Amino acid sequence: MRRSRAEKAETHERILDAAACRIRAHGPEGLSISELMKAADLTHGGFYKHFGSRDALIQAAVARAAAARTGLFSEETQAGGPEAVRKVVGRYLSEGHRDNIAAGCAIAALAGDVSRQPDPQLSGPVRELAERGFAQMNAAFGGDAATEEDAVFAWCAMLGALTLSRVFRGEARSGEILDIARRRIVAMAEAKASADDASEGADGADR
Structure with missing residues (x-):
C-alpha cells in the first residue's frame, strides 16, 4: 500500500x-x-x-x-551592482531562454493568458512571481528605495524584450532586441553605480 x-x-x-x-x-x-x-x-x-x-x-x-525557479537570480547576483545586473540579464535575455518557452519564465509565457482570466487562482501565482522578480531585480541594482523604479522598469523591459524576440525568432531582429535590451539595462546599472561613487566622493570631500 x-x-x-x-x-x-x-x-x-x-x-x-x-x-x-x-x-x-x-x-x-x-x-x-x-x-x-x-x-x-x-x-x-x-x-x-x-x-x-x-x-x-x-x-x-x-x-x-x-513556482519553478530557473536560477536567474542566484545568490551570486544578490551582491548588487552592474556585474550582478549583467549576469541576470545575460541569462534571462539569452537565445537559449528565448527558444525554450516550455522551461522558461512563466510570466513571459502566461501573462497574456492569465490577464484575460478573472480567476485569481490563475493570475495570483503569476503576480506573486512578478513581485518576486521586482524585489530580486532591485537587489541586483543595489537594493535601496532609490533603485526600485529602475528595477521595475528593467524587469518590465526584460519581459517585453524576451516576448518580442520570440515574435521575431528566426530573424536578425530577434537577436538585436535581446542585445539592445541587455546593453541598455546594464548601462542603467553602471550609471547608477557611477552616480553613487560620485556622491560618496563628494560626501568624503565635504568632511
Whole structure:
C-alpha cells in the first residue's frame, strides 16, 4: 500500500511537471489532457485519479510553472551592482531562454493568458512571481528605495524584450532586441553605480 501511494504521488508530480511545461508552451487553452496523458504513457481515464477536472489541472499547472525557479537570480547576483545586473540579464535575455518557452519564465509565457482570466487562482501565482522578480531585480541594482523604479522598469523591459524576440525568432531582429535590451539595462546599472561613487566622493570631500 505504501508503495502504491508513493507511485501515485510520483505519477501525480510527473503529470503536473509535464502540464507546467505544456501550459507555458501552448497556454491554458492549448493544454490537451489526452496528449498530456499520452506523453506521460498513461491512459486518459487515469487523469481523474489525480485531478478532478481540467480546470483543476490548469490551476495547479500555472502555480507549478510560476513556482519553478530557473536560477536567474542566484545568490551570486544578490551582491548588487552592474556585474550582478549583467549576469541576470545575460541569462534571462539569452537565445537559449528565448527558444525554450516550455522551461522558461512563466510570466513571459502566461501573462497574456492569465490577464484575460478573472480567476485569481490563475493570475495570483503569476503576480506573486512578478513581485518576486521586482524585489530580486532591485537587489541586483543595489537594493535601496532609490533603485526600485529602475528595477521595475528593467524587469518590465526584460519581459517585453524576451516576448518580442520570440515574435521575431528566426530573424536578425530577434537577436538585436535581446542585445539592445541587455546593453541598455546594464548601462542603467553602471550609471547608477557611477552616480553613487560620485556622491560618496563628494560626501568624503565635504568632511
